[in-house]
Amino acid sequence: MTARQRAARREGLAYLAPALLALGALTVYPALWVLWLSLQQRVPIFGIERFEGLTNYLFLAVDARFWNAARVTLGFAAASVALEVVLGVGVALLLQGQRRGRRLALSLLLLAWALPAVVTAKVFEWLYHPAAGLVNYLLGGASLNWLGDPGLALPGLILADVWRTMPFVALLCYARLLSIPADVYEAAQVDGAGRVATLWLITLPLLRRILLIAVLFRTLDALRAFDLMFVLTRGGPAGTTETLTVYAYRSLFQTLQLGFGSAVSVVVFALVMLVAWAYLRALRREGMLA
Amino acid sequence: MMLDVVWTPEFARAGWLLDLTPRLAPGELDAFFPSAVEAATHGRRVWALPWNMNVGLLYYRADLLARHGLRPPETYEELLAQVARIRAAEQSPRLHGLLWQGKQYEGLVVNVLEGLWASGTGLLGADGTVFPDPGRAEAVLAFLRRLVDTGVSPPWTTAADEELTRRAFGNGEAIFLRNWPYALSLLEAPDSPVRGKVGVAPLPRHAAGTRGAGSTGGSHLAVHRGTRHPDLALELVRALTSPAAQRLMVTGAALYPSRPALYHAPDLVGASPALPAIAALTLAGRPRPVTPYYLTVSTILQPELSAALVGVKSPARAVADARRALDFALRAARADREAGAR
Numbered sequence: 296m297t298a299r300q301r302a303a304r305r306e307g308l309a310y311l312a313p314a315l316l317a318l319g320a321l322t323v324y325p326a327l328w329v330l331w332l333s334l335q336q337r338v339p340i341f342g343i344e345r346f347e348g349l350t351n352y353l354f355l356a357v358d359a360r361f362w363n364a365a366r367v368t369l370g371f372a373a374a375s376v377a378l379e380v381v382l383g384v385g386v387a388l389l390l391q392g393q394r395r396g397r398r399l400a401l402s403l404l405l406l407a408w409a410l411p412a413v414v415t416a417k418v419f420e421w422l423y424h425p426a427a428g429l430v431n432y433l434l435g436g437a438s439l440n441w442l443g444d445p446g447l448a449l450p451g452l453i454l455a456d457v458w459r460t461m462p463f464v465a466l467l468c469y470a471r472l473l474s475i476p477a478d479v480y481e482a483a484q485v486d487g488a489g490r491v492a493t494l495w496l497i498t499l500p501l502l503r504r505i506l507l508i509a510v511l512f513r514t515l516d517a518l519r520a521f522d523l524m525f526v527l528t529r530g531g532p533a534g535t536t537e538t539l540t541v542y543a544y545r546s547l548f549q550t551l552q553l554g555f556g557s558a559v560s561v562v563v564f565a566l567v568m569l570v571a572w573a574y575l576r577a578l579r580r581e582g583m584l585a
Numbered sequence: 586m587m588l589d590v591v592w593t594p595e596f597a598r599a600g601w602l603l604d605l606t607p608r609l610a611p612g613e614l615d616a617f618f619p620s621a622v623e624a625a626t627h628g629r630r631v632w633a634l635p636w637n638m639n640v641g642l643l644y645y646r647a648d649l650l651a652r653h654g655l656r657p658p659e660t661y662e663e664l665l666a667q668v669a670r671i672r673a674a675e676q677s678p679r680l681h682g683l684l685w686q687g688k689q690y691e692g693l694v695v696n697v698l699e700g701l702w703a704s705g706t707g708l709l710g711a712d713g714t715v716f717p718d719p720g721r722a723e724a725v726l727a728f729l730r731r732l733v734d735t736g737v738s739p740p741w742t743t744a745a746d747e748e749l750t751r752r753a754f755g756n757g758e759a760i761f762l763r764n765w766p767y768a769l770s771l772l773e774a775p776d777s778p779v780r781g782k783v784g785v786a787p788l789p790r791h792a793a794g795t796r797g798a799g800s801t802g803g804s805h806l807a808v809h810r811g812t813r814h815p816d817l818a819l820e821l822v823r824a825l826t827s828p829a830a831q832r833l834m835v836t837g838a839a840l841y842p843s844r845p846a847l848y849h850a851p852d853l854v855g856a857s858p859a860l861p862a863i864a865a866l867t868l869a870g871r872p873r874p875v876t877p878y879y880l881t882v883s884t885i886l887q888p889e890l891s892a893a894l895v896g897v898k899s900p901a902r903a904v905a906d907a908r909r910a911l912d913f914a915l916r917a918a919r920a921d922r923e924a925g926a927r
Contacts, residue, residue: 336917340599341877343917354913359906360888443744445897531689532743533892550881552914 326564332557339553351558361559363534364542368566371449371538372517375456379513380506382457383464388498390465391472401469404462412459416526419455423527442528445535452523452536459523460516464509471505472498504581511574518567539563587636588805590872591879594627596807598877598921602632603808603815617826617843620801624872628925633805634826635843637834640863640870641699641799644754644762644772647784649675657786661703661728664761664789668737671760681759682737684750687729689891692746694883695800695873696763697890700725702871705794708882709874713919715911719904721793726893726900728791733894743895755779763788765802766863770839785862787869801870803843835860841867878918885910 333352336345355361390400407415422429423441431437441451475498483493521540524530530537530545537545540563547556588596596602609631614622621635645657649671658664668682686692701707704725710717732738741749747764754762755771757778762768772783788797806825808818824830831842835853841863847853848864873879886907893903 338917340595341917341921342600343920345920358910358913359902360910440744445895529689531888531891533689533895533897534888535897537888545884549884550914552881555914 329557329560329564332554333561335554337553337557338551340551347554351555354555355558355562360534360537360542361539361562364537364539364559365562367449367534367536368518368520368538368540371453371456371520372514375453375460375517375520376510376513378453378457379461379464380510382461383509384468384499384502384506386461386465387468387472387502388494390469401466404465407459408462408466410459412522413526415455415459416523419451419458419523420527423451443532445532448528448532448536452527455523455527456517456520460513464506464513467505467509468502471502475501504578507574507578507581511571511578514570514574515567518570519563539566586807586809588633588807590621590624590635590801590803590805591883593625593633593805593807594875594877595880597627597630597632601810603810603812603818604630605632605634605808605819606630608815608819616846618801618845618867618870620867620870620872621803621805621843624801624875625805625807627875627877633807634822635803636806636826637803637831637840638843638867639765639767639802639841640867641695641763641765641788641801642863642866643786643788644764644768645784645786646757646760646779646782648782649760650784657784658789661789661791665737668760679758681739681753683732683761683763684738684745684754684759685729685732685742685763686745686747686750687733687738687742687891687894688744688746689887690746691883691887693890693894694886695802697725697729697886698873699763699788699798699800700729700791702800703788703794703797704791707874708886709876713915713922715908715915716904719901719908722904723900724793725791726890726903730894730896730900743891766841767839769859769863770857785859785866787866796869799866799870801867801872803841876918877921878915881914882911885914 334346334348336343336347336350386404390397393400410418420442421427423431425431425438425440425443428441430441431439439447441447479497479501480493483497488496519540520538521544524536524538524541525544528536530541539559543556543559543563545556546552546559550556593602614631617635618638621638622631625631625633625635643657650657650667653667653671653674655667655670658667664683672678672680672682685696687696698708701722704721706716706718706721709715716722733740733742739753747768750759750762751764751768751771753759754764754768755777766785769783769785771777773780788799790797806822808815808822812818826843828844828847831844831847832850832853834840834842835847836856842848845864845868848860848867854860874882876882889898889903889907889910892898893900898906
């Protein structure tokens with residue numbers, strides 16, 4: 296390395312330093328701190344601080360509530376992401392085929408996406424109201440207790456989440472559809488491909504990459520799902536909508552087990568990292584990342 | 586500061602309260618309900634004075650029971666038999682049998698605790714064991730679930746809190762109601778459909794137990810440890826818990842005082858004839874487990890109890906899961922106890 300190169304390198308590091316420091320202070324440091332907390336028994340208001348190694352994690356292995364929360368989290372993530380992708384692609388294709396009112400449809404889609412989660416949750420609280428809710432009215436005056444029934448609460452939350460985040464998938468796909476050159480379709484037409492074949496052999500493969508990215512974002516979000524449950528069901532009835540983040544919150548702030556709650560958070564973190572890593576590998580195979 | 590009784594040990598353990606023990610006159614606490622004093626005591630020190638009282642009790646429709654020649658039930662078996670008999674005779678299948686609080690919240694824990702006491706066991710054993718008699722705990726949960734399954738209690742019991750059940754009973758929709766004393770003045774209000782038709786009785790017992798007991802609740806008044814005027818603050822607490830102030834509580838706010846003597850004061854009894862009966866029930870009442878970790882206990886229990894009630898889990902599974910989780914969360918309490926024993 297010449298002196299000049301070294302100087303350039305130093306200069307580069309100096310430019311990077313603020314960003315690295317900020318990232319370190321805001322993400323790496325708290326993550327390590329939570330990891331450290333998770334190895335302790337901590338009840339802050341009682342001044343209890345004991346190092347106890349893997350005790351919290353060993354209990355998690357046999358904790359029925361933790362495994363239930365893990366099942367709820369994975370089920371919620373899988374169902375909501377799957378529905379969002381199917382509906383999102385469908386809506387994007389419909390938008391593309393639409394001649395009039397595209398702008399209006401786009402604005403409405405964006406509105407659902409732009410609403411804060413708590414507002415969405417409150418809207419759905421009314422939609423699902425057992426006596427006065429629109430959902431029961433549309434079902435012909437059914438008296439289903441959507442958020443109070445152990446069998447309906449989670450599907451109800453999934454629907455709310457799909458309503459809220461499907462536009463994200465739809466808009467990304469729509470943008471990609473607009474950038475597919477028309478001559479590709481013309482060539483397909485010349486080759487005698489029908490509508491189904493065009494969709495299956497041309498549109499969907501071309502959407503593949505953008506879908507992978509959309510799914511990555513949505514899965515990571517869904518695995519950390521908290522706000523809808525927190526506002527609508529608080530994890531109830533009977534824990535059927537308690538996700539890992541809700542469980543972590545309850546352990547941290549309601550039962551004041553700072554160490555144990557941190558252990559739950561670390562598991563969520565590890566899960567999210569694992570899924571992110573798997574997606575990134577897939578993306579790399581696609582040649583989308585250097 | 587005013588604390589719900591279940592908060593006092595936690596605040597004391599956290600070091601936020603002034604230890605009142607050295608400042609109290611000998612015998613000063615004897616004028617209060619013993620269970621309220623017990624709830625204000627942590628580590629053999631007294632941290633608060635009882636302000637107002639609550640106790641779980643059984644409301645019954647005196648008119649319906651009298652019409653069928655029945656007395657308030659002493660056991661739950663009797664209660665079920667009475668419900669069946671009255672419903673059959675009244676030709677009103679819509680009349681609910683027993684209303685209680687089954688929503689996933691503190692009230693559910695209270696109702697289950699009362700069930701445990703009624704069958705001669707409890708939530709925490711003397712040595713801190715969780716569910717010392719798991720078999721009986723399972724039986725209590727199974728019984729509560731059966732109440733809903735068999736229609737003795739309505740399906741909405743699993744979402745019911747005090748007010749929901751009080752209103753339904755107040756509209757004449759049920760024969761029995763488990764609730765706190767506050768409901769009485771509302772049930773006896775001039776425009777109440779059940780005015781003059783309501784009686785109060787102790788909670789029944791299960792076959793396995795010797796007597797039913799209502800859970801006591803209410804508020805304490807405590808003094809912050811950091812106060813610059815401890816004597817003045819304690820004077821205020823004493824004034825607010827004095828007989829004169831507690832009289833105003835009965836007449837003005839329909840709250841129940843923490844001094845048993847007032848329940849027998851002729852002028853107060855004249856206005857509220859049920860006072861002596863409520864005093865007897867409060868004397869027989871028991872506090873919820875007095876521990877700094879009570880909120881932890883309750884928060885962990887709530888979803889498990891609710892799961893057993895709505896049928897997501899079997900009672901045995903719920904008790905086993907709650908036991909394991911509480912055992913783990915209460916290891917701090919065990920360490921405290923060992924430190925205290927040394």
